[in-house]
Amino acid sequence: MSGSDTDDSVQPPRDERVESGIPRLDFILKGGFKQGGIYALMGPPGSGKTILANQLCFNHIDKSDGRCVYMTLLIESHAKMLRHLESLRFFRLEEIPDKLYYISGYKVVRDQGFSGLLELIRGTLRERRATVFVIDGMESAEQFAPTVQAYGEFVHSLQALASLLGCTTFLISNMRDRTHTENALVDGVIELSDRLIGPRAVRELTVHKFRGSDYLRGRHEVEISSDGISIHPRTEVQFAHPGPSAREQRLRMAFGLPRFDEMLGGGLPSGSTTALVGSPGTGKTLLGLSFLVEGARQGQRGTYFGFYEPPPRLIEKAEAVGIPLERYVQDGSISLVWQPPLEHLMDSLAEQLLEKIRADSASERRRLFIDGAEGFRAAAVYPERVPIFLSALTNQLRSLDITTVITDELELFQSELVLPTPELANVAESVVLLRYVELRSQIYRLLSVMKMRESRYDTSLREFHITPGGIDVAESFQSAESILSGHVREVRAAPRVRKAAKKKGAATRGPKGKGRARPSRRGR
Incomplete structure (x- = not known):
């Protein structure tokens, strides 16, 4: 409630809101600003205060026919x-001065x-x-206050006037201490910040x-x-409570590679998340594209969301x-959907991906291929957020x-x-490992299913080839066993999986690069 001492009968209903129209700000505020409330908007120069206030005014005129x-x-x-x-798209000169009236109060x-x-x-x-x-420039008004109390009384009078007229008021000022008199009197305090985190300049909003x-x-x-300004709420907060799964009956989503699909028990369970991990060039992208194409053959829509190869090159590579x-x-x-190698915001990427998915909501079953997780990692301003971010996104x-x-x-x-x-292996129901093995100056590719929750799967390693005819997975583990039973030196492979629970320096099965090495055939 506001601090007005005027007749309560003239105050607007408590639940009436004034939407800002600024992307996702109203979501953060659970509906927008309270009508007749008074709010402090503070931040350093360059943080976007004036843009936000003007954008809010133009949006208010457009959506509510306000003044x-x-x-x-x-x-x-x-x-x-x-x-x-x-230069900003929300600006409309024709609204000035009838709907949006600019006035200076400095001389007065x-x-x-x-x-x-x-x-x-x-x-x-x-x-x-x-x-x-x-009111833009409240720090200037404070300079004319004879005492702190006089300034507080001025803000209190503004609050009473705003409540009486039902006029939602915003007081804009440069960065102030949160214990400042003004902030104690207003109905809300919003801070815009602009700071360097490493080499990156990062703007943020805090209520x-x-x-x-x-x-x-x-x-x-x-x-x-x-x-104009867009706000990107933290993904783990925005989707803290995902809804129930859209389907009770889970289907198998095949890759269109018969022998690999057999290893997966017919394909991936619908609605699940699978991590494809491997060194560069092992075939992760091609395997993911096979997954999308097989879905398209069955009438299921698919989305590619990647960070490396632009669409023309991706198509050429697949063909x-x-x-x-x-x-x-x-x-x-x-x-x-290709994200060029620029500086991105992690939450913005998640929003863009989910908005694209929702645009295809008419499709019965949908497939998604994200190429790859490191794109989100690189966009993270705070690396410690990545585990909970991935958990919220996959949920x-x-x-x-x-x-x-x-x-x-x-x-x-x-x-x-x-x-x-x-953390990706923890949030994914399935993990597939693609690896290189070197034997007698020849490079071989091996594939294995390391993990698959709530489903039977083939734990053997299989050799596979990438040829002009497609991806060919071996019929059995025998060719992989022949490779691994030779004098093997795994330069890009994993002779064992190091689990987080194991202590560093655990004993290995033999000196690296010598003798025979036989990788485990069973994942977690």
């Missing part, structure tokens, strides 16, 4: 501000003090019939206070583009080994009944299997 007053104190001129806003507060400023505000809001009011409503706590990524990717891309059965995909295959890349040369994203 806004934007008052500036000692900041940039209106003409300069509008020139900067012109300088010459007449707070009483004169309050009179100007009261008269302007009533004359313009404003439903949203912004410190929001009276009368629940909200999403913590820091959320902020992106400023030609569309070269007999995977007819192009025809299914052209008829819309498979969508290729959300399961609730949408998406059968997901995601790759993760091992180091090219290593003596034992150390997953770069060990």
Whole structure:
């Protein structure tokens, strides 16, 4: 509730909200700002405060046919501000000054003090019939306050006026201490930050206070583009409570490779997540594309979400080994979503992926191939978030009944299997390992199913080949056994799986690079 001492009968209903229209900010605020409330928006220069306030005004006019007053104190001129806003898509010059009225209050507060400023505000809001009011540059007003108490009384009077008129008010200022008098009096405090984390410049939004409503706590990524400001709530908070699975009856989702599908008991269980792990060049991408193409053959829509190869190159690569990717891309059965190698925000990537999936919601069964997990890892500002992020993302995909295959890349040369994203093996129901083995100056590829929850699977290793005719998996483990029973030196393979529970320095089965080595045939 606001701190107004006026007649309660003129106050707006408690549950009435003013939506900001800013992507996902209203989600963070569980519906938007309280009508008639007063909110402090603070942050350092360059954090996006003025853009956010103007974007909110234009959105309010567009969605609610509201009327806004934007008052500036000692900041940039209106003409300069509008020139900067012109490049943003939400800006509409035709709304000024009828629906969005800019006014300066600096001379009045300088010459007449707070009483004169309050009179100007009261008269302007009533004359313009404003439903949203912004004061930009509150630190300038504070400089004219004779005492801290006088400034607090001014903010309190603004709060009473906003409540009386039902006008939602925003007080914009540079970064302040959260214990500041202003922040104690207002109905909500929102902070925009702009800081360096390593070499990256990161903008974030934090809601410190929001009276009368629940909200999403913590820091959320902020992106400023030609569309204005977008907020990206942390994925693990946004999808903390995924819905139930969309299907009770689980089907087998095959790869279209008969012998490999036999190893999987007919294919992957629908709605599950599978990790394909292996060194560069072992065939992870081709195996994932085979999974999508086989789904398209069965009338199931598929999505490729990758970070490395642009669509034309991906199609060329698939067609070269007999995977007819192009025809299914052209008829819309498979969508290729490529993220160029730029600096991304991890939560933004998850939102983009899920929005693409929801756009295909009419499809009965859907398949997803994420190539690869390290793309999310590279986008993480806080690496410690990756495990819970992946858990939240995969849980959300399961609730949408998406059968997901995601790759993760091992180091090219290593003596034992150390997953770069060990948390992926924990959240995935199945893990498939692709490995290289060198024997007598010849490189061989081996494939094994390391893990498959709630399902029978073949634990043997199989040799496989990538040829112009496609991916060919051996009929049995015998060729793999022949390779491994020779004088083997595994330069890119894993003679054993090192589990997290094992202590470092555990005894090995023999000196590296000498004698015979026989990898385990059973995963976790």
